[in-house]
Amino acid sequence: MKSRIRIIAAGLVVAAIGLGVWFWLTAGRESTDDAQVDAPVTQIAARVGGTITKVAVSDNQQVEPGAVLVELDRGDYEVAVDKARAELTDAEASALAARSNVPITSTTAASNVTTARGSIVQAQGGVAAAERELDAARARLTTTQARVREAEATAAKAARDVERLRGLLAKDEVSQQQFDTLVAAADAQKAGVDSARSQVAEAEAGIRVAESKVIQARAGADQAHAELRTAETAPQQVSMTKARAAAADARVQQARANLAQAELNLQYATVKAPARGVISKKSLNPGQVVQPGQPLLALVQLDDVWVTANFKETQLNDVRAGQRATVKVDALGGRSFNGKVDSIAGATGARFSLLPPENATGNFVKIVQRVPVKIVLDSGQDPEHQLRPGLSVTPTVYTK
Numbered sequence: 001m002k003s004r005i006r007i008i009a010a011g012l013v014v015a016a017i018g019l020g021v022w023f024w025l026t027a028g029r030e031s032t033d034d035a036q037v038d039a040p041v042t043q044i045a046a047r048v049g050g051t052i053t054k055v056a057v058s059d060n061q062q063v064e065p066g067a068v069l070v071e072l073d074r075g076d077y078e079v080a081v082d083k084a085r086a087e088l089t090d091a092e093a094s095a096l097a098a099r100s101n102v103p104i105t106s107t108t109a110a111s112n113v114t115t116a117r118g119s120i121v122q123a124q125g126g127v128a129a130a131e132r133e134l135d136a137a138r139a140r141l142t143t144t145q146a147r148v149r150e151a152e153a154t155a156a157k158a159a160r161d162v163e164r165l166r167g168l169l170a171k172d173e174v175s176q177q178q179f180d181t182l183v184a185a186a187d188a189q190k191a192g193v194d195s196a197r198s199q200v201a202e203a204e205a206g207i208r209v210a211e212s213k214v215i216q217a218r219a220g221a222d223q224a225h226a227e228l229r230t231a232e233t234a235p236q237q238v239s240m241t242k243a244r245a246a247a248a249d250a251r252v253q254q255a256r257a258n259l260a261q262a263e264l265n266l267q268y269a270t271v272k273a274p275a276r277g278v279i280s281k282k283s284l285n286p287g288q289v290v291q292p293g294q295p296l297l298a299l300v301q302l303d304d305v306w307v308t309a310n311f312k313e314t315q316l317n318d319v320r321a322g323q324r325a326t327v328k329v330d331a332l333g334g335r336s337f338n339g340k341v342d343s344i345a346g347a348t349g350a351r352f353s354l355l356p357p358e359n360a361t362g363n364f365v366k367i368v369q370r371v372p373v374k375i376v377l378d379s380g381q382d383p384e385h386q387l388r389p390g391l392s393v394t395p396t397v398y399t400k
Contacts, residue, residue, distance in 0.1 A: 044299055065275050094253050307393055340376060
């Protein structure tokens with residue numbers, strides 16, 4: 001009986017020691033089997049549409065940065081580049097012509113102002129000369145009219161003298177010679193009247209000519225003023241020419257941008273690897289027509305892997321960034337990798353799910369949530385890249 005008691009007591013002591021050792025070994029660490037390996041997975045898509053002419057990779061093939069993955073038909077994009085280049089050449093020529101017009105317009109406008117002002121001075125001089133000529137013509141008319149009146153009076157007196165001598169001649173009181181002399185003088189006076197009247201008509205014609213010259217000179221002056229007003233719009237003309245030059249320069253910039261975009265589209269017709277990695281989920285073949293943004297394949301970057309450990313919320317009380325961690329990989333026979341806690345997610349995994357729980361419905365059941373913890377591995381532990389995204393692992397975080 002006593003021996004049985006001693007055996008039971010020894011067993012209890014051993015159990016207590018084992019339990020103490022277990023608590024000692026597990027104290028200051030947190031572990032979970034809800035964890036997997038993660039790595040950057042880039043969905044490779046075409047930035048332009050077109051027909052696939054060549055697929056240069058296969059599934060699970062490792063590629064280097066810049067390696068050609070897919071080639072699209074380049075014909076349409078080469079034509080677009082040629083067209084954009086021609087449009088740029090045309091725009092540059094137009095801009096050069098527009099810029100050349102600016103100094104020409106400035107010089108021409110200044111010259112037009114000077115010429116118009118000179119024309120005004122000349123026209124005003126012509127108006128003054130025409131008005132002086134009109135005044136002179138009017139003066140000549142007045143003089144000739146006075147001469148007509150004078151000649152008419154003299155001719156009338158001569159005619160009266162002839163009539164008086166005619167009666168005396170009949171009485172032989174004057175000689176025939178005297179009478180003939182007086183008749184000749186009367187005829188001369190009458191001819192003088194006709195001459196004076198013709199001079200009046202000539203003077204009146206001169207007035208009309210002078211008046212037409214005045215009208216013509218004034219019209220020339222008005223035209224010169226109009227030309228001056230037009231020439232004085234030179235600043236506006238120069239501004240318009242500069243604006244057209246600026247618009248032409250803007251079209252050059254637009255054409256350059258179009259050419260750059262066309263050249264980029266031509267480059268995008270060749271899809272290249274953005275980083276080193278392994279090709280996965282290839283879903284394309286030559287002859288297939290793809291659209292811009294359509295996923296073609298996935299690139300898994302195995303040079304940068306980490307572990308996402310979904311710890312229970314009750315395990316995170318002492319977990320902090322920077323703490324040491326070990327990761328056992330099931331696929332590698334439990335091989336252990338060293339690392340450290342990089343960061344703790346900002347929310348639970350359930351919050352990021354497609355249908356996050358709505359606890360305000362009244363059907364709340366308390367469930368222990370899991371929070372993703374990112375664990376980065378020390379470099380140089382996986383030179384053969386055996387760690388692949390999605391592998392199950394068991395991480396342990398040492399909190400003390």
